[in-house]
Amino acid sequence: MTDATVSEPGHRLKPLTPAMLRELSVRSNLRGxxxxxxxxxxIGLLGALIWLVTSRYGVLWALPLMVAQxxxxxxxxxxxxxxxxxxxxxxxxLNLAVGYLSAFIIGLPYEYYCLFHWDHHRYTQDPDKDPxxxxxxxxxxxxxxxxxxxxLLQVAGRLRLMLGHAVTGKVVVPWIPANKRGVIxxxxxxxxxxxxxxxxxxxxxxxxxxxxxxxxxxxIGQFFLRPYLYAEHTGCDHTRSAFQNTxxxxxxxxxxxxxxxxxxxxxxxxxxxxxFHALPKLNEIxxxxxxxxxxxxxxxxxxxxxxxxxxxSGGSPKVPE
Numbered sequence: 001m002t003d004a005t006v007s008e009p010g011h012r013l014k015p016l017t018p019a020m021l022r023e024l025s026v027r028s029n030l031r032g033x034x035x036x037x038x039x040x041x042x043i044g045l046l047g048a049l050i051w052l053v054t055s056r057y058g059v060l061w062a063l064p065l066m067v068a069q070x071x072x073x074x075x076x077x078x079x080x081x082x083x084x085x086x087x088x089x090x091x092x093x094l095n096l097a098v099g100y101l102s103a104f105i106i107g108l109p110y111e112y113y114c115l116f117h118w119d120h121h122r123y124t125q126d127p128d129k130d131p132x133x134x135x136x137x138x139x140x141x142x143x144x145x146x147x148x149x150x151x152l153l154q155v156a157g158r159l160r161l162m163l164g165h166a167v168t169g170k171v172v173v174p175w176i177p178a179n180k181r182g183v184i185x186x187x188x189x190x191x192x193x194x195x196x197x198x199x200x201x202x203x204x205x206x207x208x209x210x211x212x213x214x215x216x217x218x219x220i221g222q223f224f225l226r227p228y229l230y231a232e233h234t235g236c237d238h239t240r241s242a243f244q245n246t247x248x249x250x251x252x253x254x255x256x257x258x259x260x261x262x263x264x265x266x267x268x269x270x271x272x273x274x275x276f277h278a279l280p281k282l283n284e285i286x287x288x289x290x291x292x293x294x295x296x297x298x299x300x301x302x303x304x305x306x307x308x309x310x311x312x313s314g315g316s317p318k319v320p321e
Contacts, residue, residue: 016271016285024271024278031277032089035260036079036098043072047213054212066217071258073214074151074221076102078260078276084114087275088260104194106218107155109162109187112176119175121272125238125245131175132233132320145308149230149301151222166192227301232265233320235307236292242269248283249294256280266290 016024046069053062082088083099103110116131123129137153139145147153165171165188171181202210237244248266256263264279267286274282294300 016282020285021271021274024274024282026278027087027090027275028277029089029091029094031275032094032098035276036088039072039076039079039258043069043076046072050213050217051209054208059212062212066212067220069213070217070219070221071224072221073105073218074225075258076106077108077225078258078262080106080108080110080113081117081262082260082276084110084117085272087273104191105214107159107162107191109184109191111180111187112162112165112184115176115180115184121269124242124269125233125236127238131173134174136320139308140312142309142312145305145312149223149226149305151226152219154226155219155222162188162191165189227304228259228297230304230320231294231297231300232262234304242266243286243289244291245269247292247294247300248290249297249300251294251296255297263294266292 046065050062050065050069053065079088079098079102083095083102086092086095088098089095100110103113119129119131123131125133127133135157137144137148137157139148161173165185169185171184176184198210202208231247231249233246236247239245243266246266246269249263251263261276261279262268264283266289267274267279267282270286271282294303
């Protein structure tokens with residue numbers, strides 16, 4: 001992906017100098033390992049606690065832990081996203097290893113997502129070409145909007161598409177080029193086979209381990225992930241400028257850590273070759289250029305919800321994938 005510093009007429013853009021871009025674009029195996037191991041380490045710790053509590057005291061006592069685990073597991077999407085850009089690590093192999101594992105855990109085929117996300121960057125906020133808008137659901141009421149914010153429809157649609165690729169062997173979505181369709185079908189069939197194997201093993205051993213430490217938390221986690229994702233572009237301009245079609249949300253250090261610094265989303269879209277760990281420094285440089293600025297995710301979610309509600313009666317806007 002190339003760095004997009006395109007500006008619309010009337011909007012002054014101060015691009016990075018080549019030297020600044022080179023400095024900020026340095027990738028690090030150490031930083032990627034620290035982020036990945038920290039994220040996965042917490043998932044492993046919470047998973048062990050969930051299993052211990054459910055075994056001794058019952059599922060209900062473990063629900064608070066499952067909520068926390070849900071946040072962590074769902075936000076492995078950020079690991080998939082960063083490795084899709086091949087910027088999480090300097091090593092391509094490490095990017096692929098963490099990317100494939102994280103994608104499998106959240107049920108989002110990795111190769112498919114890489115191609116999907118490539119077109120999202122190329123056509124951000126273009127209603128006819130941005131995949132996030134093409135596959136977005138169209139709520140027609142407050143109830144449907146609330147369901148969309150739960151993320152359950154999006155996950156169901158993602159799994160349905162994967163099963164369709166696996167069963168039919170056909171890929172027809174426009175962001176998958178003809179020479180990649182075989183890869184996407186093979187990937188989908190591999191995912192389905194591995195999920196079926198894990199289900200069979202769980203039934204064989206009469207174990208609910210994966211259900212309580214993985215599946216249920218992943219579903220719960222969508223209630224956190226989906227509003228976060230809607231904050232990235234909802235209500236922003238339909239222009240080519242990343243400084244106008246994307247939102248940066250200013251939030252706490254803990255949220256930025258779990259999200260791999262992607263709250264700095266304008267910065268990421270403007271300079272997608274810059275790795276996650278350099279985005280705070282990039283923000284210091286380009287902060288004055290940012291048009292859409294969220295102040296925390298509670299407030300920003302209220303703003304995006306209000307934006308969707310205002311447009312429900314005017315043609316039911318698509319809610320991004």
